[in-house]
Amino acid sequence: MTTTPSANAQLSPNCERNGKRDYCAITPVAGATTEKRSFDMITFADHTVYEVTRNLKSCKKASEKIETCNAKIITPPGNPKPIPAFYRRTFYEGGVKQEYVGKGIRLTYFFLD
Known part of the structure; x- marks a missing residue:
């Protein structure tokens, strides 16, 4: 199951930044996603x-409804080093929640059926 469509479409899920609701859009980066890694922009x-x-090769199923992977977060200009992070995707009966969590930053977005 994929997290975003293969088309270069922009998605507008429900979002949180550091636990606070916020508006965002997810944009898959054309040509940057491969079978080894995914690459998206959250605006x-x-x-x-x-x-x-x-890192798609690092992904593991923690349970039937939870998948985790090694990840990196590249913060806005001014911080050239990516932040090591983890990614967690949780499937619910009514949708899917995706989280990127690194030191000092937690980006969450979810889609509802």
Whole structure:
């Protein structure tokens, strides 16, 4: 199961930044996602952009409904080093929640059926 469509579409899920609701859009980066890694941009309403990448080869099922992977968060300009993070995808009866969590930052977005 994929997390975003293969088309270069922009998605507008329900979002949180550091536990606070916020508006955002998810944009898959054309040509940057491969069979080994995914690469997306999360743009919030205040125009802050986070780039997130996930090592697809590291992904493991923690349970029937939870998958985790090694990830990195590239923060807005001014911080050239990616933040080591983890990614967690949780499936619910009514949708899916995705989280990128690193030191000092937690980006969460979820889609409801």
